[in-house]
Amino acid sequence: MKAFLLGIILFTSVAAGLRCFTCDNARSMFMCAFQGRIRTCHNNQDSCETVVRRVGKRLVIIKRCKQKQACVENAKRQFAVSEFGFVECNTDQSNAVCTCCCQTELCNLQPHACTGMIFPCQERNAIENGAVTCSANNRPRSVCKFECRNPGFFIRPVRSSETTCRATGEWDRPKPCCARACPPYLPNDIVFVRQASTSEAWDEFKRRVVTIMGEFNVGSESALPGIISYDNSSNVRTGNVLKYLLEDYFTTANGDRNSVRNVIVLQADNASSDDVSAPADRLRKAGHKIFVIATANSSNPEYYNQASAMVGDQKQLYIQQNPSDATYIQDLVRELCDDPCQPDSNL
Template sequence: MHSKMKLFLFAIISANLLLLSKALNCWVCENEGSNSACISNGQLKQCLSNEGACQNEMRRNDGRLQITKRCKQTLACDNNFDQNERAAWFPTQCNIDSPNTHCKCCCNFDLCNKRQLQCLEYVQCPRLAAPDNGWMDCSEENILDSTCQFHCDQGYTLEGSSQTQCVDDHVDDNHGVWTQPAPVCLPHEPLCEHLVLDKGSFHCTNGNRIGSVCYVTCSSGQIYPPNSNNITCGDPLIPPAFQPHPRWSLPPERWNVTRPCCVDQCPPHAHMDACIVLDSTNSVGGSNWEIMKDFAIRMIQ
């Protein structure tokens, strides 16, 4: 008798474990304002043995959206789904284009209710691809109201909008358009060295970008090297429109001539430095002192 009881208990435990191993896993949330909020704030739940369906429920009252996901008994979920086509708001209870609607969808495999209304035809936009050298995050893949954010890897700059949204084109049924085209990720633009000029100034056509021409003005009027009153970023023989594109990851660009300065000569081109020491003791005498000063002044000039 004791052995039969053990065998009976073992059979019950085994059956329960088998049921648990086959239990459905569904997303669960309550009255969230969007499908992405439901996934973020909700949770995965292992359904009871008599709950063979995952249900999605979408309500919209005067445009205010509410999303609820739950485990559901299979027949009950099917009955709820049948109500989608019943007359209520015009033309039916479930009408995704109406500001007032109530739709329910059922499915029967793990995590099948992650999307908003997987059982209905809904507006879809063309699928987007992540930019090369970057990535994207989309709230609802490519369905209506989905928002995609774009990012670039380190060393690359986003060219275009960082965000786009799927909206109804109001032309073809179930077809949507993105509010912005997908951007691209480009390497950081190569720039010439930033110019700083003592006792003068630079006036550039386009900053220190490729093709920019900078004109030199010296307060003293003296520029070295001679005739270097303008310099160009990049190769001056190639028009800016044909300069190599930044996406080729060129090394830093250079100015076409040595950077000028506003003195007679500037390092490393100066031939020598001079230091003049004058003897001003009484032994020199006043007349000789004037001669010495005049000589030193003419040397410097």
């Protein structure tokens, strides 16, 4: 019977939640240990938090239960540099606050001072046709330097040839790649999409595509283009076309290359009758880049709202002043070459 009761007591204690040591506004770790108590946290509090605040020469210690995400976000924010160059968690300023988080039973019981947490960045792996060397692997303040080792390849973007791991666990610049000079090399699968109100507009669009692709090499080591025409009726459904591109066009069965970026260059004469924002957002989140060419003579405000919503980045929206206006072409070529790297989650 005693063994059975003990089993129930232990089970109840574990099921009730994490246990943390708690104290409130203690003047030292000794006073925190003397005045504090062990507390069973609520079920949604999965972390023990220690906060050390320094105001002049006075210390204030707080230990408590906390949600893990909130605790970690507080700790990271205290390492972020403010617009005035101030870091909250520091050792040489009169006003400072540092937070430490842990997630095991009574893990904050020991009277150790909290001087902040260590947030490693994601590891920087070598890049294709190149190499990387890091001063301290993926630890904060580690500096990683990238170089290209094959002739004819260059680091892009140039500013990312050297990246530093911030104290918040994020790299200060995106991971670069080794790419050939662009133009003429453009490692993209690119589709040109046109909703033309007249056959003349469609013919003019095809001529513009030839001009744009004339800037680049076309082939398996560079750009592979496609072209689509849709909806010259009064019921334009651009959102449906974007959904088709995501779910059917950009697939390996249709020859899509996983190793390169997918690009959409879309021009429509009329506003869409269906939603374009949601499918465009899904495309961008999947790593696809969208450029939109809009006409300047539309009287429908929704037309411009939709064009703006599709690109996300307004640098990728071009306004064509009249049907013969081709000034956007060089800007488009420049933007296509701006970042030839395939999107990488290892930022």
